[in-house]
Amino acid sequence: MRSFERQLLTFLGAALLAAAPAPALAAGAEEDAKTLFARGRELRGAGDCERAIIAFRSALEIYPEGLGALRNIAECEEALGLYASARRDWWDLRRAALQSTEAKYAGWSEDAEARYRALGSKVGTLTLEVQGAEGRQVRVALDGKPLDPRLLGVELERDLGAHTVELFYGGAAPLTERVELTPGAHRVVSLTVPPPVPARDAPAAPIAPAPRSSSSGLRTGGYVALGIGGAGAVAAAVALAVRAGAVSAVEGGCAPSGDGYVCPPSLQGDYDTGRTASTLFGVFAGVGLVGIGTGVTLLLMSPSSPPAAQGASAAQGAPAPRGALPSAELSLAPWPGGVGSRLRVRF
Template sequence: MDRPLATAALLLALLVFAPAGAPAHAQDAAETSPSMQRTARSLYEDGVRAARARRWPEARGAFERSYALYPRPITLMNLAGAQRQTGRLVAASESYRRFLRDASERERRDYGAAIESALGGIDAQIAHATLRIEGLDPGDRVQLDGEALDPRALGTEIALDPGEHRVVIARTEQTLLDHPFTLREGERTEVALEVPRVVARVVVPEPAVVAQTAVAPPVTTEPDLHTEPPSGDDPTPWIVVGVGAGVVAIGVAILVGVLVAEGNGGELPQGSEPPIRL
């Protein structure tokens, strides 16, 4: 019988004969209410039925929820088997080892040998990768398969399940590197990466838009040229001030005409029109 089938047969045997009401540790039982224990046992039985039907993802989910409510070693042992069947080898190894630590003497006597055998097969399948990353800044974030990686893990072997993996390095809100890699069963490899240099981008601000208010030209209200001046005032300044240079020229011409007439003794040259007296 090959290894996966042997493991499945071993797990099914454990599922069939593991008593659903096996006692938990006294401390765990004291901290779990009766209603939570009943729910945990119901979930455990759901997991057993799913495992017998080889619906391993469903079985793993039921055992996980049952163990979270009522952490019995027997549930943990079955959870480990479902984790292995769904490719979660690292988690399965941890669960089996926790069972050996937490189980009662009777449970270790009944299942210890089978679990040690299962662990041997799992450890041979687990892959290991050593991540080496050059060019990291102190604030850079490294993620492995979507989880934050402790910087102390860099340069050391990390146990990983066979299959696809991904390293993502981010700085502030920018992803600097996104590197997928694949591991085979039992493979040991080194993943060497270098963070690309990031050229600081100079952001040129847009020119400020100054709101311009259209200013209407000043409205000059000219006095009515035909307005009668006050009594006794000389009308010439009113005409000059009111209508501008054109009228000034006319006024000058008029004055020149007056002066010329006066220079001739008050007589106008022949053919001349009499001056206009304002």
Template sequence: MLLRRCVPFAAALFLLLPTGDALAQSDQDRAAARSLATQGAESFTSGRFEEAIDLLGRAEALVHAPTHLLLIARAQVRLGRLVAAKETYLRIVREELPPTAPSPFKRAQQDAREELAAIEPRIASLRIALEGAAGRKIGVKLDGQPVADALLGVHRPIDPGNHVVTVVPPGLAPIEQGVTIGDGERKELKIPVPEGPAVVPPPGGSVEGQGTWGGGQAEVPPVAPPGTPERKTNAAMLGGGIAATALGLGGVVVGSVFLAKSSGTQKEANDLSASRGCESQGSAGAECGPAIRAQITSLDADAASQQTIGAAGLIGGGVLLAGGVTLLVLELTSKPEPSSSAWIAPYVTPTGLGVRGAF
């Protein structure tokens, strides 16, 4: 029935309301909106509902028309997005049309009222209840989208179908729970939340300049004494070594390719010379004319150029490769240097994580 109702909209999807806002639109905007609306109607009738929503939304952004919104709402219904469709229908129903509004606009508003009444009983309701939260700040997502704290513990409208609720307690692994809701069903989902680790101060109380923080209870790891040798990476040497090695390998590969190519080009020149009787510059066979000699000369020159490039690539690449490998070996085999008296480092234990340091 909805498809049959949409067919007339393809011809009258875009009619301007005689208001100041509509009249303020440019001819280009009106023409573009009309084209987008027509394309959106065609996408809807072809069952490409996502595409229809996008095209009709673009048309609506250029020039407002209730007919745009009606097809958007119908596409949302076809995709099972009843909550979004209800809001779109409400926009149409609550709009005050002037007495001079085009008849397709008035008919769109009437259709919106009827279709809104049909989908409202199908919208489901879900209450997400966290057990054991104890006032903690716990992140909750519904189908990957964050859920506002105001919506926790109360019933909220939701589309029928399959959904995934993700709870992220601080300091603990996320908890996922699936739920399936039918048309108009009212369901409550209770998710137990385990207690997270609590922060325990280090033995002897707080020490200025040295301490731990984390998401909960954690054993205080032993503090490394100042002066303990720690290996420090020389970023410049390591980066230079990697870059030189990569460039060197590239040069060797390019050089090898050009040398192989020069060998093939020279063989082509020799074969052509032998087949046409051009054995030397001073003698010529019956088939060795000026054009053939010019071609042989060109091939010889190409082979020489390729050989030069190949040799340069091999030599340059080899030098860069050797230099890069040398830098990497020197950096990776360098001895650790004693650290200064001030230090800081992260740590992870089976029961928590944090940062330790001394200043």
């Protein structure tokens, strides 16, 4: 059969079912309920009340007017020791029998009420309490099912046996307590919410080192500039000495020619060395002058210690306090084969 034909037949069947009279549907439901009811009676007769309850429940869902299924459920639960469940079903049967107009259910409300009261001394109760939950979101579960907060502190009928109470309060794991209900027992389970864990003290912020004063930066820059200038001066002096030696060799072995000299090939190297030394002298001399000038300027710009403090330090023979202006001295002196330089800085 093609898919289209199958869908068409399904649609027609649903339309016919919807068009069927309500009494016909009710009759079909009643017949199915009778079949399930009979199956439940067989299981109960065989001593299998647990499976019989399932069959009776199915029959009652299909045909709620069949109160016999509800009565058998209550009787099976009572036989299994499920007194709390039996009491609820006996009370439901009492209410349904009072509303029914079927003659066969006459007197059932009185029987159901009598059984309900008779089981009152056998049923166990649980009262759940939560302490320390002021202003906190908590949730209680009984046997894995959430408990309505309005039922906290209320005596609850529960079947005999073990029950698990869980308190969820936002911790890593819920608080759990197991309680065993015995016939007629009235147990109170009180759970206390642990106090909130105090937040750890925030680690103290590391103390940042105090920034150096601008005067310290000026002094440091001045020392660096003086060092560079001194090195440039020394290099210029060396280049000057090398040039002087080369000039002396050229003048002694070369013949003057116009603005230059005519040198034999053996003195060409001295001639080139002299020219290179002249160029380097100009570079290093410029670096030395700029460095020394910058260093001295920076040192002069940095504030010095008060004269009184300097005088006291000098009188006591102590070194000058930090912040005192250092003195620098650059001198050029004759040196074998040329001119030498000397840089002295006193702090």
